[in-house]
Amino acid sequence: MNINSALNYGVKILSNKLIPNPYLDSEILMSKTINKDRKYLLLNPEMTLAENDLINFQKLIEKRSRGKPLAYLTNKKFFWNSEFIVTKDTLIPRPDTEIIVENILKLTNLKNQLNILDIGVGSGCILLSILKERKNFYGTGIDISKKCINISKINAINLNVFSRLKLYKSNVDKFNLGKYDLIVSNPPYIKKFKLKYLEKDVVKFEPRLALDGGLDGLSEIRNVIKKSSELIKTNGKFILEIGFDQKNKVINLLNKEGFYINSTLKDFAANDRCIVSTKI
Numbered sequence: 001m002n003i004n005s006a007l008n009y010g011v012k013i014l015s016n017k018l019i020p021n022p023y024l025d026s027e028i029l030m031s032k033t034i035n036k037d038r039k040y041l042l043l044n045p046e047m048t049l050a051e052n053d054l055i056n057f058q059k060l061i062e063k064r065s066r067g068k069p070l071a072y073l074t075n076k077k078f079f080w081n082s083e084f085i086v087t088k089d090t091l092i093p094r095p096d097t098e099i100i101v102e103n104i105l106k107l108t109n110l111k112n113q114l115n116i117l118d119i120g121v122g123s124g125c126i127l128l129s130i131l132k133e134r135k136n137f138y139g140t141g142i143d144i145s146k147k148c149i150n151i152s153k154i155n156a157i158n159l160n161v162f163s164r165l166k167l168y169k170s171n172v173d174k175f176n177l178g179k180y181d182l183i184v185s186n187p188p189y190i191k192k193f194k195l196k197y198l199e200k201d202v203v204k205f206e207p208r209l210a211l212d213g214g215l216d217g218l219s220e221i222r223n224v225i226k227k228s229s230e231l232i233k234t235n236g237k238f239i240l241e242i243g244f245d246q247k248n249k250v251i252n253l254l255n256k257e258g259f260y261i262n263s264t265l266k267d268f269a270a271n272d273r274c275i276v277s278t279k280i
């Protein structure tokens with residue numbers, strides 16, 4: 001079978017299963033299979049595929065047709081200015097989370113030498129994007145998942161920021177190392193009983209550990225706020241991603257722990273998604 005026919009086969013299967021971008025996904029999975037970019041596919045539609053490649057492509061299409069996210073099939077996701085390695089153990093970096101990076105860059109400038117802590121570092125997408133843009137900054141990332149720590153480490157090496165990074169496998173409650181100028185966190189904040197209503201691709205394939213915020217969705221947010229108030233320097237900035245309906249409750253929690261609210265940021269769907277505060 002040639003590239004063009006295989007692509008059409010992929011598109012047909014994905015369309016039948018109502019996968020949103022069948023053409024794009026089919027091309028990306030073919031690129032991965034034969035290790036060539038998408039331009040190559042367009043320029044060589046008649047090229048015959050090796051038997052093995054065809055089998056591998058069909059397997060990828062089959063997995064995608066069952067809803068497995070593209071990022072977990074390619075093990076890659078572009079976020080901010082870099083490509084990150086992701087696995088089934090890391091949450092897939094979201095475009096909405098880029099708003100946090102953008103804001104942290106606005107709040108800081110290259111002249112300062114800041115120490116940043118990321119609680120629940122995951123793939124490292126937030127912290128490493130900042131370290132890449134701010135060559136004077138030092139980062140610490142903690143995560144309860146050892147596998148995430150390993151992925152963060154690989155991403156940090158790929159992005160050339162590993163020399164300015166420390167990583168610890170730790171529960172937020174148990175971590176007591178250092179004082180930080182800025183703390184950022186995208187903790188799990190979905191209510192346990194709402195998990196099943198998330199998009200199928202998310203709930204079936206992404207790590208529970210990164211999504212499940214307990215009965216009221218605030219279990220981990222509470223822990224993160226409490227710990228941050230201990231680890232942050234006076235006047236330090238705290239940037240927290242939150243669920244769309246958690247703004248008022250989280251502001252209360254922050255106020256109780258001595259944080260002044262600077263602003264709340266909306267995501268691309270105009271939901272409240274992030275709170276920026278200062279420790280006073």
Ligand code: GLN
Pocket residue numbers: 094186187188189190198202210211212241
């Ligand atoms: N924003 C993610 C989602 O919509 C949730 C991430 C989180 O709980 N931190 O699936």
